[in-house]
Amino acid sequence: MARLAAHGKYLLDGAQKFYLRGVSYGPFAANSRGERYPEPERAAADFALMNRLGANLIRLYVPPPPWMVEEAQKAGLRMMLGIPWPFHMAFLDSPDMMREIRDTIRKTVLDTREFGETIAAYSIGNEIRSDIVRWHGPRAVSRFLAELRDLGKQIDPGALFTYSNYPSAEYLDLSFLDFISFNVYLHREEDFRRYLTHLMGQAGELPLVLSETGMDTVREGEDHQAELLSWQCRAAFELGLSGFIVFAFTDEWHTGGAEITDWAFGLTRRDRSPKLAFDAVAKVFGDNLPPPLAAAPKATVVVAAYNAASTLGECLSSIRELNYPDYETIVIDDGSTDSTSEIASRAGVRAIRIEHNGLAAARNAGVGAASNESEIVAFIDADARADRDWLYHLVETIERRDAAAAAGPNFAPAPSSARATAMAAAPGLPREVRAGDDRLAQLCGCNMAITKAALLKVGGFDPMFTTAGDDVDLSWRLAASAETLAYAPGAVVIHERRATLSAYLRQQRGYGAAEGLLLRKYPLRIAGQDGIYAGPSWIGSIFGGARVYYGAFGRGLFQTVYSAGSSHADLPLTIQWVGLSLIFLVLGEFNRLLGVLGAGGIALSMLAAAAAAASAPLPRAHRGPAARIYLWIVNLLGPAVRSLARERVKWRFEPATAGGDYNGPVKLNDQVEFAMSDGAVRIDSATILAAIREALVRRGVAVAETDGFQSYDLEIVVAPMIRVPINALLQSDGSIALLWRLRSAPRRALIAAAITLLVLLAAGSSVREGIGGVICAAIAVGLLAIDRARRIPAIIKVCAAEVAGSLGISMAKRSEGET
Structure with missing residues (x-):
């Protein structure tokens, strides 16, 4: 029996996963x-019965005497040892009580x-009571628990x-622990699975253990107890709990x-005679974990690789297992x-070489090459390593x-240096985007x-998405x-991050360009929350909390955290903010107040990046x-590079659009007709x-689209x-x-003009100068818009x-002058 270790989302016994049963x-x-335990003979008999159950762990609420630990060792049982203290009292209000707890x-x-x-x-x-946590404040309670953990580690x-x-104190930050434990009593399977899926997501990279449940x-x-524990036990391990x-x-x-x-x-029962639930739990505990699937449809794992020689070998090794x-x-x-x-061929997998057409085209080629019997196609990046049960959890x-x-x-991966940390x-990394407890708004292509x-x-x-964005689209x-789109929190991959700042900025530039392409397809839905791998505002939580x-009255049964941050809190890190600040800084040569505004804008960008870096959770x-x-x-440069790439693609017509191959008359309000001649295929x-x-x-x-x-x-x-x-x-x-027509949005123009005028007036310009500035800006913007609009027909x-x-x-032919 060796010591357990926590690694990623799972507990390990040596190199093997260990599931606490x-x-x-x-x-x-x-x-x-x-002693608050039975006589040694009774305890030894209980441990033998636990072995029959298939258990490997005893959860205790008070420390055991040495003889009991020795009996557990003989029976091959480990212990989760609870340390009792008055967590039902307002302990942080008493320095003496805090000292006694330590x-x-x-x-x-x-x-x-x-x-x-x-x-x-x-x-x-x-289970520190939720009203006590509410009284002391979540941060204070979390800090004290972290202190207790550090005492033990020392x-x-x-x-x-x-x-x-x-659940009533779910919002506590417990990220300092080696693994997260939750006591959950839910008796409807749908609710139980959804809530545990939610908790798996909340636990982040830490393993999750269901430390109490029952009936x-x-x-x-x-009968009801046996039925409940049977599906609960199976569900917990199917979801990926440890x-x-x-x-x-x-x-x-x-x-x-x-x-x-x-x-x-x-x-x-009290006389130790087993209930029906004993055999129901023993059936799951005694089987392979996670439980075998009732049906396991054939799957194809596709790895799209471009110049991936340095990482592909490890990726394929993980897939092989x-x-x-x-x-x-x-x-x-x-x-x-x-x-x-060559690496793929040596690994004994099917390797298909195609011309370099980008990520989406490569993934399509993988789908096309999948065997006819495959019902599911899984995707992983060449610089990622799959957990042993990755495909199991996705398919399940x-x-x-x-x-x-x-x-x-x-x-x-576990960082080995400050730069890797x-x-x-870093902000803007690839991730799945949740739409609820067990649903997704966006898949992430690496998993x-x-x-x-x-x-x-x-x-x-x-195929338009050559480097990123194909998964979001x-x-x-x-x-x-x-x-x-379902969330599978137990399906874990370890994904390499960019090794250098320049590589990271290239990645962000690619993501920004892909977001620009997404705008072309979905111009009315793109917002801060709808970008590629959109997540909480990078610094919104700092300003919005x-x-x-x-x-x-603080009696909610399921008390969780809701973000109040706004994506607008990231505005100081965008290229629009930085660019405007630099323009004001230059104009400061002519107007001192504009220079002050520009310097203040740059300073705010630097402070925003510093705040994001200071608040980021690090090992x-x-x-x-x-x-x-x-x-x-990284926080200062990444968002700026990404937003610059996004704006460049977002408002740029490709060279082929400069008039195209059409040489006929062009009107801003016009139409084309598709003829449906006799014998032609009817197209709606x-x-x-x-x-x-x-x-x-x-x-x-x-x-x-409408x-x-x-x-x-x-x-x-x-x-x-x-x-x-x-x-x-x-x-x-x-x-x-x-039919089409050109249509303007004057309200937008008036709002933009008003904001421009207010900025100029705040900078000390006279009303005449301000109006002149607005007119000049309107002419510049109008000329750009007209240049774009005239090419649309x-x-x-x-x-x-x-x-x-x-x-x-x-195409139907119209006579001259017909509209």
Whole structure:
């Protein structure tokens, strides 16, 4: 029996995953020695019965005597050792009580550290009441618990420390622990699975253990208890929890100075005769974990690789060890110039080399190469390593939720330097985006699985996205077709972060460019929360804070944290803010106040980056000033580079759009017609509009679709103040006409003019100078908008001709002057 270790989302015994399969034990009435446990003979018999159950852990609420630890060792049982102290009282209000608590932690760990291999973990507390947490404040309670954990670590550095929380105080920050423990009593399977999925996400990179659950057979009956614990136990391990502890082993229970006789949560009765639930739990505990799938459809794992020789080998090694019965691996070499293909071939997987066309095209090639029998296609990046149960959890989630796709978290490797620490905590890294407890708004391409049927339904990945954004675009299209995107928190990959600042900035530039492409396809939905891998504002939590749901009178059963931060808090880090500040700084030569505004804007950018770096959670081993300074630089440069790339793509027409191949007359308000001649394939307007939109987007035009509430079918966003709506009309002769008109948004223009005028007046300009400045700005913006707008009709007509050719229909001819 070796000491357990916490690594990533799981507990390890050596190199193998270790699942805690436990029961709570006691406290009992004092035995003949005054100990709050049974006589040694009774305890030994109980431990033998636990072995029969398949348990490997006993959860205790008071420290055990040495003889009991030795009996557990003989039985091959580990212990989660609870350290009791008055956590039901306002302990932070009493310095004496705080000192006594510290002494209790210190003494318990000192007295038991010799049994290190048997003690799986110390629990430094259990369910501090939510009203007490509310009174002291979550931060103060978390700091004190962290202090207790540090006290224990100083005495026994190799021990694991946890704290058993419960839903009414879920918002406590427990990130300093070795693993998170939660006591959860939910009796509906849907609620139970959804809440544990939520907790898995909240736990981040730490393992999660269900430290208490059960049912009272006095009120619910033994049949109901057996049914409940059977599906609860299976569900916990299917979701990826690292442990499941039943409350309790026996109905015998003594607490508060009294024997408890009106509750009966035990798997065994007071005389230790097993209940029905004993066998139900034993069936899950005795099987392989996580539990085997009822059905395991064949899956294909696709690795899109471009010049990935340095990381591909480890990626394929991890895939080779997957705990899944039926899968194949395909590497798509996207025109690499290094030894990527050779590494894939040596690994014994199927390697397909294609011309370098980008990430989306490579993933499509992988889908096309998947065997006909494969029902699910999973994707992992070439610089990522899969957990052994990665594919299991993705497929299990898809099958159970009847979802089109599932995705899990990706974590950085353990950092070895200050720079690696900063890179792991940098803003804007790839991640899945949650839309609820167990749903996703965005998949993350480095860790996702999609049913082949769903991929075919939406047409696969869009090849327009060559470096990033294809996963987000696919997510939005799947969601628009009413498909479920499920969160699989147990499906973990370790994803390498960029090793240098320049590599990180290249990555952010690629993400920004992809966000610009997304704007072309979805110009009305792009906002701070809808960018690639959108998440909480990088510094919004600092300026906006977070709100805790306490419930009426602080009695909420499920009290969680809700972000109150705004994405606008990131404004000082964007290129627009930095650029405007620099312009004001230059104009300071002519107007001192403008110079002050510019200097203040730059200073605020630097302070915002510093605040983000100072608040970022970093590993305790690398929290020195070097990591923070590096992270400050990353926060200062990353968002600016990303937003610059986004804006460049967002408002830039591709070179091919400068007039195209159309040489006919061009009007700002015009139309084209698609003729439906005899014998031609009948094409409906929806098909034509979809094809027109795709053609426009590929020419660099931002095009919005209607959601049914707009008067248009498509709308081209020329500039913030200029729109071009397009409508399809069915003509009496069966032809389809596309009409468009130029439309301005004067309210936007007036708001922009007012803001500009206020800024100039605040800078000390006279009213005449301010109005003149507004006029000059309006002329400059107007000229740019007109330059863009005048090219739109020609682009529409070029695209219409292309669509007509691709659909096999003809363009209707109109006589001169006809409209």
